[in-house]
Amino acid sequence: MATKKPEQFDRVDWSELSESRRFDLSINSIGMLVATLPLALLWLYDYQFVGEREATFQAIGLSRNLDPLDYFFVFTLFLFFFYLILPLYQNPRMTRYYWKEFRRNRPAVVSLGWLGIVFVGGLIGPLLISAPEQSILTGHQPPVFLSIDEANVANCVGEVVNGRCQGTWQHPLGTTRGGKDVFAGIVYGMTISMQIAFITTTIVAAIGITFGTVSAYAGGWVDEVMMRFVDIILSFPTFLMFLLILYIYGAGLGMFILVFSAFAWGGTARYVRSKSLSVSEEEFIKATRISGASTYRVVRKHVVPNVASSIITQLTLLIPGFLLAEAQLAFLGIGDSAVPSWGQLISAGRSDLAFAPWIVLSPGIVLFLTILAFNFIGDALLDALNPEAEAESA
Amino acid sequence: MTEEPLLSVRDLKKHYPIRKGLLNRQVGAARAVDGISFDIAPGETLGLVGESGCGKSTAATSIVRLEEPTGGEVIFNGGGRSGATRNADGTHPNDVTRFDDRELKAFRRDAQMIFQDPSSSFDPRMSVGGAVAEMLQIHGMSDRHRRRAIVEDLLERVGLSPEDYDRYPHEFSGGQKQRIALARALVLNPELIVADEPVSALDVSIQAEILDLIADLQSEFDLSLLFISHDMSVIREICDRVAVMYLGEIVEIGPTDRVFADPQHPYTEALLSAIPTPDPRSTAEGIELTGTVPSPTNPPSGCRFHTRCHRVIQPDDVDLDQSSWRGLLNLRDALAADSVDVDQIRENFRTGTDTGATPDAVKGQIRREFDLEETISSDEMESLLDAALDEALGDDLDAAAATLSERVTTPCEERVPQRTSHEPGHESACHLHERDRSAPPNPADD
Amino acid sequence: MSTRQPLLEVEDLTTTFSTDNGELTAVDGVDFSVDEGETVCIVGESGSGKTVATESVTRIVKEPPGRVRGSVRFKSRDLLEMSEPELREIRGYEIAHIFQNPQEAMNHCYTVGWQIVEALQIHRDVSDEEARAKAIDLMDKVGIANASSRFDDYPHEFSGGQKQRVMIAMALVGDPDLLIADEPTTALDVTVQAQILRLLDDLQEEFDMGILFVTHDLGVVAEIADRIVVMYAGKVMERGDVLDIFERPAHPYTQQLLNCLPEIGGKKGGIPGTLPDPLDPPDGCRFAPRCEHAVDACVTGDQPEEIEVNPGQRASCVHYRPGRDDSVVRDGIPDSTADGEEVSSADD
Numbered sequence A: 001m002a003t004k005k006p007e008q009f010d011r012v013d014w015s016e017l018s019e020s021r022r023f024d025l026s027i028n029s030i031g032m033l034v035a036t037l038p039l040a041l042l043w044l045y046d047y048q049f050v051g052e053r054e055a056t057f058q059a060i061g062l063s064r065n066l067d068p069l070d071y072f073f074v075f076t077l078f079l080f081f082f083y084l085i086l087p088l089y090q091n092p093r094m095t096r097y098y099w100k101e102f103r104r105n106r107p108a109v110v111s112l113g114w115l116g117i118v119f120v121g122g123l124i125g126p127l128l129i130s131a132p133e134q135s136i137l138t139g140h141q142p143p144v145f146l147s148i149d150e151a152n153v154a155n156c157v158g159e160v161v162n163g164r165c166q167g168t169w170q171h172p173l174g175t176t177r178g179g180k181d182v183f184a185g186i187v188y189g190m191t192i193s194m195q196i197a198f199i200t201t202t203i204v205a206a207i208g209i210t211f212g213t214v215s216a217y218a219g220g221w222v223d224e225v226m227m228r229f230v231d232i233i234l235s236f237p238t239f240l241m242f243l244l245i246l247y248i249y250g251a252g253l254g255m256f257i258l259v260f261s262a263f264a265w266g267g268t269a270r271y272v273r274s275k276s277l278s279v280s281e282e283e284f285i286k287a288t289r290i291s292g293a294s295t296y297r298v299v300r301k302h303v304v305p306n307v308a309s310s311i312i313t314q315l316t317l318l319i320p321g322f323l324l325a326e327a328q329l330a331f332l333g334i335g336d337s338a339v340p341s342w343g344q345l346i347s348a349g350r351s352d353l354a355f356a357p358w359i360v361l362s363p364g365i366v367l368f369l370t371i372l373a374f375n376f377i378g379d380a381l382l383d384a385l386n387p388e389a390e391a392e393s394a
Numbered sequence B: 001m002t003e004e005p006l007l008s009v010r011d012l013k014k015h016y017p018i019r020k021g022l023l024n025r026q027v028g029a030a031r032a033v034d035g036i037s038f039d040i041a042p043g044e045t046l047g048l049v050g051e052s053g054c055g056k057s058t059a060a061t062s063i064v065r066l067e068e069p070t071g072g073e074v075i076f077n078g079g080g081r082s083g084a085t086r087n088a089d090g091t092h093p094n095d096v097t098r099f100d101d102r103e104l105k106a107f108r109r110d111a112q113m114i115f116q117d118p119s120s121s122f123d124p125r126m127s128v129g130g131a132v133a134e135m136l137q138i139h140g141m142s143d144r145h146r147r148r149a150i151v152e153d154l155l156e157r158v159g160l161s162p163e164d165y166d167r168y169p170h171e172f173s174g175g176q177k178q179r180i181a182l183a184r185a186l187v188l189n190p191e192l193i194v195a196d197e198p199v200s201a202l203d204v205s206i207q208a209e210i211l212d213l214i215a216d217l218q219s220e221f222d223l224s225l226l227f228i229s230h231d232m233s234v235i236r237e238i239c240d241r242v243a244v245m246y247l248g249e250i251v252e253i254g255p256t257d258r259v260f261a262d263p264q265h266p267y268t269e270a271l272l273s274a275i276p277t278p279d280p281r282s283t284a285e286g287i288e289l290t291g292t293v294p295s296p297t298n299p300p301s302g303c304r305f306h307t308r309c310h311r312v313i314q315p316d317d318v319d320l321d322q323s324s325w326r327g328l329l330n331l332r333d334a335l336a337a338d339s340v341d342v343d344q345i346r347e348n349f350r351t352g353t354d355t356g357a358t359p360d361a362v363k364g365q366i367r368r369e370f371d372l373e374e375t376i377s378s379d380e381m382e383s384l385l386d387a388a389l390d391e392a393l394g395d396d397l398d399a400a401a402a403t404l405s406e407r408v409t410t411p412c413e414e415r416v417p418q419r420t421s422h423e424p425g426h427e428s429a430c431h432l433h434e435r436d437r438s439a440p441p442n443p444a445d446d
Numbered sequence C: 001m002s003t004r005q006p007l008l009e010v011e012d013l014t015t016t017f018s019t020d021n022g023e024l025t026a027v028d029g030v031d032f033s034v035d036e037g038e039t040v041c042i043v044g045e046s047g048s049g050k051t052v053a054t055e056s057v058t059r060i061v062k063e064p065p066g067r068v069r070g071s072v073r074f075k076s077r078d079l080l081e082m083s084e085p086e087l088r089e090i091r092g093y094e095i096a097h098i099f100q101n102p103q104e105a106m107n108h109c110y111t112v113g114w115q116i117v118e119a120l121q122i123h124r125d126v127s128d129e130e131a132r133a134k135a136i137d138l139m140d141k142v143g144i145a146n147a148s149s150r151f152d153d154y155p156h157e158f159s160g161g162q163k164q165r166v167m168i169a170m171a172l173v174g175d176p177d178l179l180i181a182d183e184p185t186t187a188l189d190v191t192v193q194a195q196i197l198r199l200l201d202d203l204q205e206e207f208d209m210g211i212l213f214v215t216h217d218l219g220v221v222a223e224i225a226d227r228i229v230v231m232y233a234g235k236v237m238e239r240g241d242v243l244d245i246f247e248r249p250a251h252p253y254t255q256q257l258l259n260c261l262p263e264i265g266g267k268k269g270g271i272p273g274t275l276p277d278p279l280d281p282p283d284g285c286r287f288a289p290r291c292e293h294a295v296d297a298c299v300t301g302d303q304p305e306e307i308e309v310n311p312g313q314r315a316s317c318v319h320y321r322p323g324r325d326d327s328v329v330r331d332g333i334p335d336s337t338a339d340g341e342e343v344s345s346a347d348d
């Protein structure tokens, strides 16, 4: 028995093996579980034991509070890490290949850098910089190197030269009418933007992929009904719906994200469905089926990954829409003014545009660049994530 | 009784329903595979050859149950199932079409498949080693080191290196991918491999390599092979026996050398003569098949090949040269199908020539289009044809068709030919052979 | 045969494509010619550059990223120096193209007849009726049964073989002098392939066309070619009359290629190795990495010059250089007989 070399395929005793049916968890899933557990416990603790108005970490002397949105955000970050970043690390060959392809697109590389800044800024910025605070006296401070007529500021923080108040490093991008630091506002806005980006993407992807693959694989009338439902979703007037909810219940950022992503997955589902149908015609799917794999395994291991890489592009291009929608709502004054988003900042400066344009321009430019970056990256991903197309010409 | 075959296919059918309308009512069926039977012995290679649309690939996927067959039996005696006898109710315990999920999964280890297109036969997002190892994992081998060891060993056996384990499909050439596909098919140690055009997408110089590898592996591991191809020269290379399919049926089956040297069925004959030979000196004119393959939704009655057969049988009291006979049948079918546009022919004469559209000119044109001479050799047929053409010119195609149908009929369209055996194991389904029994052959070719 | 005029003379044709990974040379200094009424086959496997070479003739390769250099003289005019409108006069009229996939070359929104009529009217000022009559005539010529009643059918109502016939009919509208056929039968079944080959043969006689035929299938080559150009990795390996090439192949690549055919060599194992990287071709002979006769001289410098090995037959292999013993490679020739070399090239 022991003398057998089990490393050869024709020496495997299948009767020994085939009955053992253990539930295999990948490292990624284990990691995800391990990471999510404490988060869930913390949430439970927050929800059960910490008072409504108390900060989550008051017990250990921190004044940071976590609201449901934060929990969800962290959760999506875990997902992002374990199912996107980690696999890239686990498959270095493929990663190198993707990167080689991606790198060709210069604007996309720059965009990636910019989004990296926004991401890191959004994550740790709020820990390093204190939230912008109201201080009427130091309102309308100009950004550093710029100046403003003394008459417009109540109290100039920097020097006053020739009747003009000079900007200082204390407020590198100046302040709003209410004296809030614009730079701090932008950093806090990064958090909001990242929250919007990650959470909407997760919701849209989860619903879209599930709906699309189930519809593709169920076929028949189930497929029919599901796709007609998608039609309804797609033709739903999301904006009016949001206004309605806003007037009845009032709405914060969470509600915004929920409503908008709950009506944005229609296109994704459709796309996933048609893509799954075409992927399932491929010979490697047949080869997997012929080996006895269950439909669930085929979908999970082959269809979804192949569909996912192409919908990543689609999702990346969806994010700018959400960011813009939020900014527009905020600008129109319909958003939750307590949320320190870029849109709110822009909206706060719109009346002072004539003499303090930086209040609008700085967050405006940041917003513009971010949206541009997502678009560039979406484009580059479209090319990079498609190894087959490249292989043909090689 | 001799040795038990490894695979025994009996009257296998696969029909695709055609649905129409709001209620998705079934209005017909495309009979892709319509009752085929054959055996494969252990260690043997059977070739399944035919032109596109003949149902050979559907046959393959139905046999391994990638698609559910509509009818028939696929009895697989491998994997320790040998020696089984039929149940009391006539069903067979080894009938793949009746396997439940557990039996089917075990069957998956014993019968594997290779596909045609190397570019789509691997998941572009999975390393090739992973793709091969996945097969082991599916069947319960959870030890990843063991999986890797087995796959690396196997990659070496198919002519690659163990380091290729971590590479991705796009890094390989078509031939290399087909080697990996072989490894994937082998990894579960099957007894039967169904190869669906495994070398058709490859260059000749690579084809020979892969065919060689297949043959080597086959003898090393005593595999049975069902080899599907449209390419007769590939079939000749690798197959022990060959079955020729036309429109969902097997028209001829026999040992490869016999079928190639002495094809019995007219279709096989035409198919073989159509292969271009790499000999610039050969001047042999091939047999030209007219018309196109009919739709499997509504296959011709009797012998399915009768609409194109160059040897289609004449009634006992008719003795025309074969090409006129073929032309008459074609004309009859065209008239019946309403696809002779007399007006258009007239119109052409008006604009195209100066002779004008005299009835004789139009009739002559119709004759030319159907390869019929000015006067055909049988007086009776000639007058019948002339009468029919007159009716056609009078815009009564139905009447013309009816006139022709009175006499222009062939036994081939009336009865389904039975398989007749020429020598042990060499069978074909053609009325010519049934008649050969009683009458000497009548090669009425010009 | 010797009185035939050269119709197409291609010299030093080089086609490059700029890719993200650098300059890819698909066709690298290739010469060939087609005489009036003659069929020349360019034979090669995938990646040999055979298709690009023919597409460069009428410059239907996409430019950029492609770039065609060299000289292509057609009836003593240089096509590569012509302007796009001048070329358009020639394409589809004096030089017609048919492709591997008739499906893709047809417009599925229009009837087949209409497409032929359109092709006719692009080049000739004819009335609708005349065009229609001519189109039906052509459909009849290419062997579409009941041409008149099929005029108004749509492409999807035709089978693959019939579509290829229609493509040929469209190619014939301008009464071309040269027909470039790029693997026209590869996508078809053998019985249909036989029909199409026979048709091309008949039409060549009727229209007195030169045919430049691209294929990988040596069986097809044997059937239709007068002369053969064997390409490998963008270079010409060997050229000569069809009989010479099949009976006395001189170049090791040609020999091995023929050996892969079960009917001829029955050699087991194909040709080991793979095509060289077109972005970075090896020095010396392109075939050296896979050649069983390779010697040191094979891997330096350029592709060996073409050397006349028999009258009208030239091979690009160092073993035929003057002063070298060529018996190594001549020995590899299947069916070669001692007196075979004395036979003068088949004159009729």
Ligand code: SF4
Binding pocket: B265, B266, B267, B303, B304, B305, B306, B307, B309, B310, B311, B312, B313, B412, B417, B429, B430, B431, B432
């Ligand atoms: S039965 Fe008749 S039609 Fe069929 S193959 Fe034989 S001769 Fe031809």
Ligand code: SF4
Binding pocket: C251, C252, C253, C285, C286, C287, C288, C289, C291, C292, C293, C294, C295, C297, C298, C304, C316, C317, C318, C319
């Ligand atoms: S030149 Fe050298 S490598 Fe090239 S074919 Fe001749 S012997 Fe082979």
